[in-house]
Amino acid sequence: MALIDVVNLSKAFGPKVVLSxxxxxxxxxxSLVVLGGSGTGKTVLLRNIMGLLTPDSGxxxxxxxxxxxxxRKELFQVRQSIGMCFQMAALFDSMTVFExxxxxxxxxxxxxxxxxxxRVEECxxxxxxxxxxxxxxxxxxxxxxxxxxxxxxxxxxPKILLFDEPTTGLDPVMTDVIGRVILDLKHELGVTTITxxxxxxxxxxxxxxxxxxxxxxxIACEPPAAFKAxxxxxIQQFLRGDAEGPFLQDPPPPKRRHQEAQA
Amino acid sequence: xxxxxxxxxxxxxxxxxxxxxxxxTLAGRTFAAIFKRPFDGKNLLNQFQAVGVxxxxxxxxxxxxxxxxxAVQLAFGFRQFQAEGLASQVExxxxxxxxxxxxxxxxxxxxxxxxxxxxxxxxQVTEQIDALECLATDPxxxxxxxxxxxxxxxxxxxxxVSIYVGFWGGYMILVGVEGQSAYVYSHEFYKLLAFRDLxxxxxxxxxxxxxxxxxxxxxxxxxQGGAEGVGNAPTSSxxxxxxxxxxxxxxxxxxxxx
Numbered sequence: 001m002a003l004i005d006v007v008n009l010s011k012a013f014g015p016k017v018v019l020s021x022x023x024x025x026x027x028x029x030x031s032l033v034v035l036g037g038s039g040t041g042k043t044v045l046l047r048n049i050m051g052l053l054t055p056d057s058g059x060x061x062x063x064x065x066x067x068x069x070x071x072r073k074e075l076f077q078v079r080q081s082i083g084m085c086f087q088m089a090a091l092f093d094s095m096t097v098f099e100x101x102x103x104x105x106x107x108x109x110x111x112x113x114x115x116x117x118x119r120v121e122e123c124x125x126x127x128x129x130x131x132x133x134x135x136x137x138x139x140x141x142x143x144x145x146x147x148x149x150x151x152x153x154x155x156x157x158p159k160i161l162l163f164d165e166p167t168t169g170l171d172p173v174m175t176d177v178i179g180r181v182i183l184d185l186k187h188e189l190g191v192t193t194i195t196x197x198x199x200x201x202x203x204x205x206x207x208x209x210x211x212x213x214x215x216x217x218x219i220a221c222e223p224p225a226a227f228k229a230x231x232x233x234x235i236q237q238f239l240r241g242d243a244e245g246p247f248l249q250d251p252p253p254p255k256r257r258h259q260e261a262q263a
Numbered sequence: 264x265x266x267x268x269x270x271x272x273x274x275x276x277x278x279x280x281x282x283x284x285x286x287x288t289l290a291g292r293t294f295a296a297i298f299k300r301p302f303d304g305k306n307l308l309n310q311f312q313a314v315g316v317x318x319x320x321x322x323x324x325x326x327x328x329x330x331x332x333x334a335v336q337l338a339f340g341f342r343q344f345q346a347e348g349l350a351s352q353v354e355x356x357x358x359x360x361x362x363x364x365x366x367x368x369x370x371x372x373x374x375x376x377x378x379x380x381x382x383x384x385x386x387q388v389t390e391q392i393d394a395l396e397c398l399a400t401d402p403x404x405x406x407x408x409x410x411x412x413x414x415x416x417x418x419x420x421x422x423x424v425s426i427y428v429g430f431w432g433g434y435m436i437l438v439g440v441e442g443q444s445a446y447v448y449s450h451e452f453y454k455l456l457a458f459r460d461l462x463x464x465x466x467x468x469x470x471x472x473x474x475x476x477x478x479x480x481x482x483x484x485x486x487q488g489g490a491e492g493v494g495n496a497p498t499s500s501x502x503x504x505x506x507x508x509x510x511x512x513x514x515x516x517x518x519x520x521x
């Protein structure tokens with residue numbers, strides 16, 4: 001049985017269909033990377049897995065438990081086994097870094113303050129953020145915030161880690177740092193991960209399998225080598241990063257090339 | 264034409280019912296979450312400080328100002344009938360029964376209700392509320408309950424402060440400026456009042472506290488649309504809670520005074 005099972009998942013907001021009959025299975029310990037253009041429903045997929053959104057049809061099951069059918073108490077129990085890393089980190093800005101990472105520990109575990117301190121330090125050092133515990137989120141850079149977000153997500157020792165565009169808006173060096181942190185977490189913790197990213201370099205490093213969402217549908221889900229070799233024009237265009245092709249419904253006119261041809 | 268009118272009206276009625284239902288559901292969830300564990304004492308104390316201690320200056324200043332203006336008006340009005348002695352009696356009646364609770368409620372809806380809406384609204388658009396959910400924490404229990412309990416306790420207490428300050432505001436005008444005897448003012452201020460009036464003022468404070476916290480948290484929790492939404496949430500919170508404070512004041516007065 002797959003640890004995460006997405007079955008015929010569909011979700012629409014008003015007339016806009018965001019996800020349409022998406023099927024994905026993620027095995028325990030596996031690392032799935034989900035690629036796709038902006039607005040193709042990648043974040044909506046993660047929010048359905050976390051139970052933050054309810055599917056219009058189909059379902060998401062974690063360890064065989066269908067998320068949308070759980071009571072609130074059961075849902076919170078399942079969520080304790082999932083760590084979610086948000087796109088912009090979503091750190092609690094009224095709290096320090098320490099309080100952010102300690103939040104889940106203090107609320108869900110009956111452990112002493114010394115044990116909380118030790119676990120927070122352990123999590124912060126795992127993401128290379130040791131010594132920042134007294135800082136407020138406003139004093140951190142974008143990359144530092146993401147890593148503190150990772151530390152908060154792993155504090156409760158989850159089985160599953162979900163990363164929502166962890167490298168968006170970061171410089172190439174910090175993008176590589178984040179990619180390495182995710183890779184280290186995957187190896188050190190042995191967790192199952194789903195990562196949404198636009199960064200192909202880290203995607204191929206992290207992934208056991210890569211899925212591509214296109215217009216709400218999952219058009220491929222295969223190991224990196226097979227994904228790279230897949231002749232599907234959308235996949236090849238995405239890998240090339242080219243504006244011309246079937247990927248965009250309404251691509252911008254190729255002004256420059258047109259002008260060059262005319263000249 | 265007629266069908267369009269019916270269609271539009273029907274849609275508006277349904278939208279209003281939807282909004283009312285949403286508020287009632289969240290209010291119900293807040294009441295139910297009060298007794299849930301874990302009890303977060305630190306969070307509650309922070310709210311007592313934010314809602315109570317930090318609101319003292321604004322309540323004191325507005326109560327002094329309103330009671331002084333009211334005393335000036337009363338002194339002027341009763342002088343027309345050579346009945347200056349009645350000014351302190353009416354001052355006491357107005358401050359304890361209406362001005363104390365209502366001015367406190369309105370000022371706090373502007374100070375703490377808007378702050379709650381802005382804070383929760385910012386948390387909503389920056390995904391901090393989703394982060395709470397993902398950390399298996401009920402946002403209603405963690406965010407609504409401490410603010411609700413703090414308002415429930417603090418607004419009646421600040422109403423008492425407002426009444427006390429209002430007494431001295433009237434004293435400054437009627438004794439200090441109009442030349443009434445201090446003993447007569449102190450005696451006459453309470454002449455038309457019974458203990459029941461103070462009790463009614465406290466009930467009003469309790470209800471206003473509920474309205475301020477629930478509306479402020481609700482407006483913040485339902486914020487959508489980034490910076491514009493966060494900007495609209497406090498305004499909407501103040502307008503809605505002020506309106507409900509005035510409406511509930513009428514019904515509470517009618518219900519409790521008879």
